[in-house]
Amino acid sequence: MSTDETPRERVHPDAPAIEIRDLHKSFGDHEVLKGISLTVRPGEVVCVIGPSGSGKSTLLRSVNLLEEPTSGQILIEGIDILDPEVDVDRVRTRIGMVFQQFNLFPHMTVLGNLCLAQQRVLGRSRAEAEQVARDNLVKVGLADREDAYPAHLSGGQQQRVAIARSLSMNPDMMLFDEPTSALDPELVGDVLEVMRTLAHEGMTMMVVTHEMGFAREVGSRLIFMDDGLVVEEGDPREVLANPQEPRTQAFLSKVL
Amino acid sequence: MAMRRSTRRRVVRLALYALFVAVIAVALLTTDWQRVESQFLRWDIAADQFPEIVTIALRNTLLFTLIAFAGGLFLGILLALMKLSSIGPYRWFATGYIELFRGVPALLTIFAIGYMLPIALGIQVPFRPVGSGLLGLILVAGAYMAEVIRAGIQAVPKGQTEASRSLGMSSFRTMMFVVLPQGFRITIPPMTNEFVLLLKDTSLLFIVGTTPFLKELTVFARDEASRTGNSTVLLMAAMLYLVVTIPLTRFAAYLERRLARSR
Numbered sequence: 001m002s003t004d005e006t007p008r009e010r011v012h013p014d015a016p017a018i019e020i021r022d023l024h025k026s027f028g029d030h031e032v033l034k035g036i037s038l039t040v041r042p043g044e045v046v047c048v049i050g051p052s053g054s055g056k057s058t059l060l061r062s063v064n065l066l067e068e069p070t071s072g073q074i075l076i077e078g079i080d081i082l083d084p085e086v087d088v089d090r091v092r093t094r095i096g097m098v099f100q101q102f103n104l105f106p107h108m109t110v111l112g113n114l115c116l117a118q119q120r121v122l123g124r125s126r127a128e129a130e131q132v133a134r135d136n137l138v139k140v141g142l143a144d145r146e147d148a149y150p151a152h153l154s155g156g157q158q159q160r161v162a163i164a165r166s167l168s169m170n171p172d173m174m175l176f177d178e179p180t181s182a183l184d185p186e187l188v189g190d191v192l193e194v195m196r197t198l199a200h201e202g203m204t205m206m207v208v209t210h211e212m213g214f215a216r217e218v219g220s221r222l223i224f225m226d227d228g229l230v231v232e233e234g235d236p237r238e239v240l241a242n243p244q245e246p247r248t249q250a251f252l253s254k255v256l
Numbered sequence: 257m258a259m260r261r262s263t264r265r266r267v268v269r270l271a272l273y274a275l276f277v278a279v280i281a282v283a284l285l286t287t288d289w290q291r292v293e294s295q296f297l298r299w300d301i302a303a304d305q306f307p308e309i310v311t312i313a314l315r316n317t318l319l320f321t322l323i324a325f326a327g328g329l330f331l332g333i334l335l336a337l338m339k340l341s342s343i344g345p346y347r348w349f350a351t352g353y354i355e356l357f358r359g360v361p362a363l364l365t366i367f368a369i370g371y372m373l374p375i376a377l378g379i380q381v382p383f384r385p386v387g388s389g390l391l392g393l394i395l396v397a398g399a400y401m402a403e404v405i406r407a408g409i410q411a412v413p414k415g416q417t418e419a420s421r422s423l424g425m426s427s428f429r430t431m432m433f434v435v436l437p438q439g440f441r442i443t444i445p446p447m448t449n450e451f452v453l454l455l456k457d458t459s460l461l462f463i464v465g466t467t468p469f470l471k472e473l474t475v476f477a478r479d480e481a482s483r484t485g486n487s488t489v490l491l492m493a494a495m496l497y498l499v500v501t502i503p504l505t506r507f508a509a510y511l512e513r514r515l516a517r518s519r
Contacts, residue, residue: 064422093424103419107437107515116433117423162419169423 012078017042017173017204018063023072025058032058033069034228040173045205047215047236050225051251056208059225060175063206064095077172093121096166096174100182102158104150110137110161111146114168122169129168136164140194156187160194173204180211212256216240224248298488305480305489312469313476314496320458320472323390325451328397335402336409337431350402357399363460366392370464385465393461397454404446408439441515448508452501473497 018040025033032055040046048056061067063074065081065088074081081091105113114133118124124132137143140160150158159179166174176195180188192214199205199218209215215222215236222236224245232239232248240256243249259267338350357365369392373379381388412435420430440447459474466475477493 066418066422089421089424089426092422095422097419097422099415099419101415103413103415105416105419105434105438107441117420117425120429120433121424165423 015075015078016040017044017077018206019073019075019078020059020063021073021075023059023062023074024070025055025062025067026070032228033062036072036225036228036230038223038230038233040204040206042172042204043202044220045199045203045207045218046221046223047219048206048208048223048225049210049212049215049251050231054225055228056225057177060177060206060208063175064092064097066097089121093117093169094172096163096169096171098159098162098166098174098176098179100178102150102155102162102182104158104162104165106150109147109149110142110153113150113161114165117165118168132168132170133164136167137161139167139197140164141190154187155183156190159183159191163191163194163198167198173206174198176205176207176209178208178210180209210255212240212252224251226251295487296491298486301484301486301488302492305492309473309476309480309489309492309496313471313473313493314500316470317455317458317472317497318500320386320390320393320461321451321455324393324397324454324458327390327394328401328450328454331394331398332401332405333436335398336405339402339406340409354399354402357396358403362393362396362457363463365396366460367463368392369395385467386461386470389461389464392464393454393457396457397450400450400453401447404443404450405439407446408441408443409435411442412438441512444508444512444515448505451504455497455500 016039018038020036020038023033023036024031034055036055036059038046048059050056058067062069063076065074069082072082076091076094079086079091081088104110105116108116111130111133114136115126115129118129118132119126134143134146137146140163142157142160142164145153145157145161150161153161163174163179179195180191183191188211192211195205195207195214196218207214207219219236222234222239223230224232224239224243224247226247232243232245239248240252243252335350335353338346339354341347341350366389369381370385370388373381373388381391383390416434416438417430420434421427425433458472461472462475471479473493473496477489480489481487
């Protein structure tokens with residue numbers, strides 16, 4: 001990682017990384033989130049599971065305001081990001097986001113993908129940005145592909161580039177929205193390996209996933225969502241082995 | 257009579273070939289080649305046109321096309337962004353503008369800018385007489401390009417914007433560095449088309465008046481044809497248009513293929 005990066009000041013040093021209070025979100029008449037409250041402390045890996053349509057992706061996307069909540073509060077490192085005074089673009093540089101469909105910029109090389117926001121948002125020089133980018137490509141095991149265009153990479157490689165692109169902004173936390181769901185089964189392992197490494201390095205992570213093995217092994221907490229609500233929450237090993245709620249039991253009996 | 261399908265197909269094809277050859281042959285045989293040669297292929301008249309047909313006529317055609325294209329592109333981007341804006345009045349203005357200038361003949365627009373605007377509003381467009389004609393062309397080209405660019409922008413997947421925004425890029429930077437570059441790739445074929453149309457539409461500029469030094473290809477050819485009483489110059493002008501358009505469309509096709517590779 002770059003050494004000249006001055007750590008960004010944290011306004012509230014003891015605050016949780018993410019704190020969500022009574023979050024509601026409706027699309028028209030359809031209420032997708034029906035009052036979610038949860039806290040992610042620095043260094044935690046929180047995995048969110050649940051049936052499709054349960055609102056888990058909407059919840060994750062609300063954290064960096066890709067979805068505008070209908071009501072409730074979202075505090076990032078103690079700052080209420082729904083406050084109209086807050087510069088959302090600045091908050092977003094602290095939150096890395098990884099998408100199911102990778103969303104690499106197809107008109108740029110891998111290196112271009114990693115450097116764009118570093119230069120345009122953080123104001124780093126090209127040389128500085130490339131240095132950071134190369135360090136992160138080494139980290140995801142793709143140091144030799146910096147000149148490739150996304151179309152020439154496998155899905156797994158594209159997703160690892162996407163992770164490196166987020167990491168290049170030196171975020172305080174990372175959001176993963178079903179990062180392996182669009183991948184061929186044999187490519188899932190490499191991506192999970194990168195995520196595992198990140199978790200061990202102490203990155204704060206919120207992961208919407210269907211990978212129960214990853215949740216069990218890496219997660220510090222597991223959240224089961226259904227129908228816009230948190231149904232059950234706890235230690236992943238406990239919840240997966242011994243779910244308390246009938247809806248959790250029903251869901252896990254189908255996927256495990 | 258029962259004929260095998262493949263045999264019948266062969267007979268039909270043969271008949272079509274024969275018909276084609278026959279029509280061409282009749283045309284060639286009935287043409288008075290001496291008159292054609294004296295009317296269209298007078299080398300002495302052709303030689304007389306140089307260098308003016310290139311240094312003035314072709315140069316002006318290209319210059320006017322480039323100015324109108326650049327102006328139209330700028331206006332088109334502006335209108336496309338307005339049409340996609342979340343602010344109602346911007347959207348309505350862009351929609352109304354595009355409907356107006358696409359629906360009205362370019363000649364009428366040029367005419368209106370050239371004659372009506374100065375009289376009605378007391379506004380004089382600089383670089384008379386060609387300036388007002390060019391402004392008319394720009395206004396029309398902007399309307400067409402706006403639709404092309406809007407379609408290009410909307411063809412870029414929403415995930416691209418989301419990825420860019422979650423990296424902290426503002427909506428303006430996202431548009432500039434992520435959406436527009438990808439949208440433009442999609443617009444290369446229709447934009448080439450637009451360029452060719454503009455190239456030909458520069459021939460409408462004469463309606464607001466011209467001077468010997470501001471003549472473009474069509475008017476130059478028309479004037480020379482009536483001066484010499486001979487059509488050789490018309491043929492030369494036609495060839496000069498093709499000298500520009502054919503390589504251009506080839507280049508656009510090449511560009512499209514090349515950019516497609518990085519997809």
